[in-house]
Amino acid sequence: MTECIDPTTVKPASGSGTLTMYNRDCIKGMASLLPPESVDVVVTSPPYNLGIEYRSYDDRISRDEYLRWTAAWASEVARVLAPSGSFFLNVGSKPTDPWVPFEVANALRGVFVLQNTIHWVKSIAISRADVGDYPGLDGDIAVGHYKPINSRRFLNDCHEYIFHFTLKGNVPLDRTAVGVPYQDKSNIARWTAARGDRSDLRCRGNTWFIPYETIKRAKDERPHPATFPPRLPEMCIKLHGLDRCDLVLDPFSGLGNTAVACARLGVQFIGFEIDPFYFSESVERIRRAAGQAASGQGRHMQNSLFQKG
Template sequence: MPIESRTIGPATLYLGDALEILTDLAPGSVGDVLTDPPYSSGGNVRDKAMATSAKYLNYDRRGAFPEFLGDTRDQRSFLAWSTLWMLRARVLVRPGGLLVTFSDWRQLPVTTDAVQCAGWIWRGIVPWDKTEGSRPHRGRYRVQAEYAVWGSNGSRALAGPVAPGVFRAPVPRVKHHIAGKPVEVMAGLLAVMEGPILDPFMGSGTVGVACVARGLPYVGIELDPAYFEVACRRLEEAVNGASRGAHGGD
């Protein structure tokens, strides 16, 4: 059971382990899934047990954000864990609904395997081009992209709007999470989705903020109490901002 849950406008936020909470939600109650799980990346060049700030931040930025959980799995356990949460999420999604989950290049093959192991139909990959502002490595190609792997819960009709197949946006200058992504990328991915949107790895709530902007109900789950509070604050700000905008700024 979740340690805590909060309702903020059209968003419901749970504090707890996604594998436990997903089993408590009603089957068929979710429209689509959009999430950014911990990648457990860097095993070929870094010790997976290192702090996430040491793995993903420059030295001068360490300590700027809380560490995040669940980033120490090797590739076999990452496949097993990903299959478990994707399978439980699929039970909640209506027929034809989408799963969109982020990965970097190291975990891209195993993420596409997990999508299929969990019974989703793998449909493709949407690159996020982080622009030339991403960290350079001399003598090598710039590591400039991450990837949204997507699939559907069974067949999906060829109907509705069309979303871009590539998103180009820099890493946010103001971040709320070590691995934070742009709200505009999440909002773009939501263009072909219907609510409620399930986000089992909420982090700082970026998907939820994008859902508020799109007018979509949101269900977020976060294991870490510090990031849960960050997400709640950001959702409250987003909902209050949307309400002021609807009333002409009064």
């Protein structure tokens, strides 16, 4: 596969948060382009090695080879991550191979500290009888999207993991940036006094319901077989803290949804995607998102370091 080492740079209409994409291998790209401790937040979802049909990547290599490759790219992430940075790693599994997320997390042990484990809930069913007299809930609900499994042994797989890694395990987070309002408003005074504020928001916790957008034509609207919605990296970046985030990295950019989140937030982005087709698709999506970014929403200026090429 021929790689293009020249960057494609998108400048949002707001004038802040330059978005830079490379069509090349992420290990080589990080090693040659990114200085040590230069990245504040990493949000990514590498191939899971579950036999997913990508256009140009073999997702059926041996588990040992896959874990060695995981350790190789993760070591580059560790090198470029700032001491106070956050690394959000999305890993899924399948019922016949449920160990992948845990083996990947274990492969990173010793390089990173697992500070938080977040459950990305893609679909959920809530029974009215289970929650009792809950405000706003008039009946049973079932929301979100999932791929149904025709099996007598396995349940439908409705969630994936987001592992929040840091270098020391002591990175402070902006928990209320992705918080939810208190249902019982009397708890505002009770639980916020210790924090010194009276915010109507509490920590969301480690279960995040983030559904996919409903689409009509999967091949046209979501041509990549395994990607997260932009809302997921947006929440990760906010949780880390926008005021401490000058550069976001996605080593496996796919359709560019982390970059789309950065365009919305006005944060500078650099990403790598090895497949030419996915790269081309991502650039178009990023350009559309950058054009839609609200003027004045972002606060970050471009860094000439990533304008090489």
